[in-house]
Structure formats: structure tokens, C-alpha cells
Amino acid sequence: MDRIRIVGGNELTGSIPISGAKNAALPLMIASLLTDDTLTLENVPHLADVEQLIRILGNHGVDYSVNGRREKQQEGYARTINFTARSIVDTTAPYELVSKMRASFWVIGPLLARMGEARVSLPGGCAIGTRPVDLFIEGLQKLGAEIDIDSGYINARAPNGRLTGNRYVFPKVSVGATHVLMMAASLAKGETVLENAAREPEIVNLADCLNAMGAKIHGAGTETITIDGVDSLSGARHAVIPDRIETGTYAMAVAMTGGDVTLENARPDLLQGALDVIAQTGAEIIPVNSGIRVKRNGAGISPVDITTEPFPGFPTDLQAQFMGLMTMAEGKSRITETIFENRFMHVQELARLGAHITLAGQTAIVEGVSKLKGAPVMATDLRASVSLVIAGLAAEGETTVNRVYHLDRGFERLEEKLSGCGATIERISA
Numbered sequence: 001m002d003r004i005r006i007v008g009g010n011e012l013t014g015s016i017p018i019s020g021a022k023n024a025a026l027p028l029m030i031a032s033l034l035t036d037d038t039l040t041l042e043n044v045p046h047l048a049d050v051e052q053l054i055r056i057l058g059n060h061g062v063d064y065s066v067n068g069r070r071e072k073q074q075e076g077y078a079r080t081i082n083f084t085a086r087s088i089v090d091t092t093a094p095y096e097l098v099s100k101m102r103a104s105f106w107v108i109g110p111l112l113a114r115m116g117e118a119r120v121s122l123p124g125g126c127a128i129g130t131r132p133v134d135l136f137i138e139g140l141q142k143l144g145a146e147i148d149i150d151s152g153y154i155n156a157r158a159p160n161g162r163l164t165g166n167r168y169v170f171p172k173v174s175v176g177a178t179h180v181l182m183m184a185a186s187l188a189k190g191e192t193v194l195e196n197a198a199r200e201p202e203i204v205n206l207a208d209c210l211n212a213m214g215a216k217i218h219g220a221g222t223e224t225i226t227i228d229g230v231d232s233l234s235g236a237r238h239a240v241i242p243d244r245i246e247t248g249t250y251a252m253a254v255a256m257t258g259g260d261v262t263l264e265n266a267r268p269d270l271l272q273g274a275l276d277v278i279a280q281t282g283a284e285i286i287p288v289n290s291g292i293r294v295k296r297n298g299a300g301i302s303p304v305d306i307t308t309e310p311f312p313g314f315p316t317d318l319q320a321q322f323m324g325l326m327t328m329a330e331g332k333s334r335i336t337e338t339i340f341e342n343r344f345m346h347v348q349e350l351a352r353l354g355a356h357i358t359l360a361g362q363t364a365i366v367e368g369v370s371k372l373k374g375a376p377v378m379a380t381d382l383r384a385s386v387s388l389v390i391a392g393l394a395a396e397g398e399t400t401v402n403r404v405y406h407l408d409r410g411f412e413r414l415e416e417k418l419s420g421c422g423a424t425i426e427r428i429s430a
């Protein structure tokens, strides 16, 4: 298994190209199931999760081709990929595939809307909490789906082959369930109103793409989304937005090591809340034409309390990285996780680097230390792994991060981007 070796202590200086967002690319790719025409997606990141979803969609009948192969462009290695689901050859998403990537469960929406039926495995447990699917089931039932669960599978059927528009109030904000209901309602008969919908930028990116395909969606990015169902959708060309989690991660890395880095292609509006928090820690955040410049010179890191919330609040996907930053703050900070239970697995590993953190329920109390010391560490999820990389960059001596496959799921060319800014970081292949 590959490892990442870091020798900490260097400031970061230079520029880092921000890739297309994993969490936007995945639902956009799934939307290709809604049409027999070609959906062309630009700025698709080269990540293990994207490759895995390509295989899963292939199982349902989606062909793909990469335009112009993998070219080195200014933005990095952004790819343009054509997805075509001329016909759906299988409406079953088996356990072997869904259990590998939870987001592949989302095929339930487009399959049901286009084919009138879907049989999709329950995703099962996950390293960051139980992550149930009750909202997907309840929402699809509101659109008329008949659903039963047997042997770990959800069998869903639309009476007379088509879903029907309705009003659904999400009892809890869910990104995935909002994606799925928006896709399903696009091909339903009549109007759907989704209340208490997720407002994440990835939701807006998907709605824009569906509208380019001929859907009639209004209000994406607000709590209320209205969808006028249409009979069919066509192909389109659409760009994946820049990754706000990658942006925030590298901004926190600079805030921790010190230095001056421009995050090329980054969009401040996608993570303003998080940028404000990073600024409060003492880093300078400067919007520039090409992206966002992050600087920190000399001064110490100020402690800041945060609570994770749905967008536009502080994202749970930046919580672990922020905790990494706070381990070296000049004082005490409180980090409260409200989105996922059990999302503090990085605490024990950060402690191995010398961090002082105590847990009280959903809150971590971080007592800043003046220095961290490198050590072998390992993480059990994507964002936790990258928090250890950030801490390793600031720690004295050598840190090895094991189980690199977590990082490969969501961070494109991580070691190349960081070493390009002066970090001593390399991948050691097993």
C-alpha cells in the first residue's frame, strides 16, 4: 500500500491549481443516466472516486470517452469527458458496487425517473457514521414511487412508469437526497416543490446542468427548489465547479505552515464562511483575478471556535483540516461537529503528532501547542487523511501517512501540488 512521506517545517510559496470538485462531478456524471443523448462534462478531476463511478455507470449502460486525452492545461489536468446512456441495460445497482462508494446509491433517482424502476443496494455502514437513506425513500415515495426493501436492496417502482410531482419538506438538510430528488423530479409529471433543500454550490452546479439539458428548475441554492417536470432531457455541455474543499484544505495548509500561495481557479464565493474563519486565525485571504491568494507571515495562529453546518455554514468536509490548524494555535479552540456522528477519527492520529485534544460528545477541545513532531499516522477517511498531511507539513521531522488510497479518492496530484510550493513530500509506492 502506498504511503506519503513528509518532512515538515517548510513554508509554502507559489501557486496551486484547484481541480474540479469531486462532489460536483459525481452527481453530474450520474445525471447522464437521465438522457439518451451525450452529456459532456468539462473540468472533471482525475480521482479514484471518478474512475469508480465511471465503472458503476458502465454497468447501467453509460459509455464514456475522454476528449483529447489527458492534457496538461493551465488549470491542471482537467479532463473533458462525454457520457452517453443510449439505453439503460441494467436498472440494478449491486451491493458490490454501491458499498464501495456511497454516492453511487444516487443512481436510484435517474433510473427510477427514466425507466420507471430501480433496484439499488442499501449502501451499508460507513466510516463516518451510519448515514441512513430514509430521506431518499420518503422523498421518492412523495413523488409516487412504490418502495419495498428486501435482502438489503431497495426496490422502487413508478406506477405507470412515471413519477408524479409533489411537495416534499426535508425533515433534515441532505445534499445527496436533494441531488436525487431534483434529478427524479426533472422527468416527473407536473410540478415538484422541495422545501428545506440543501443549498450547497454542488446543488446549484447540478441544477444548472439539468437546466442546460432542458429541465425546468428554479431556486437551486435557496431553501426552496421548484421543478417543472418535462417529458425528456437532452444532452448538454457543462463545466464542473472548482473544488471548495480542496481550496479550503490548501488555504489551511498555508495558514499553518506560513508562506504565500495563490490557489488558481479557486472561487471565494464557494466557501466564504470558511475563508472568513481562516482569516480570523491570522492568515490573509486576498481574492485575485486568477483565484485566491493566502498569506501568513510570522505572526502566531489565533484560536477560533467553529461549528459545522449545512452550506453556507462551516463545511463538515473541512472540519478535520481545521482541527489540524488549531493544534498549533496560541490558545484553546472548540470544534463542534453537527453533521455526522463519529467524525473525529483524526483526533487520535493528530495526538500522535503531539496535539492536545479532548473530546466532549460532539465537541473537540483543542489546546494549541507550540510545535508538533512527525510520526507515522494513518486515517480512516478522506478528509481525516488530508488533515494529517497538513499537520505533517507543519510538524518537525518526518511524518508518514499510511492508507493513501483515501487521499486518492478526493485529492488530485496532492504531493505534486504541495511539492511545487516547496513542501518536502513524496509518495512511497509499496
Ligand code: UD1
Binding pocket: 022, 023, 024, 026, 102, 103, 129, 130, 131, 132, 133, 134, 135, 136, 137, 172, 173, 174, 175, 176, 177, 202, 316, 317, 339, 340, 341
Ligand atoms: C455529501 C458529500 C459529503 C459531505 C456531506 C455533507 C458528496 C459525494 N458527499 O454527502 O462529502 O460531507 O454531503 O456536506 O457530495 N441523512 C439522513 N438520512 C438520509 C440522508 C442523510 O439522516 O436519507 C443524514 C446523514 O446521515 C448526515 C446528514 O443527513 O448526518 C447530512 O448528510 P448528506 O448531506 O446527505 O451527506 P451526503 O450527501 O452523503
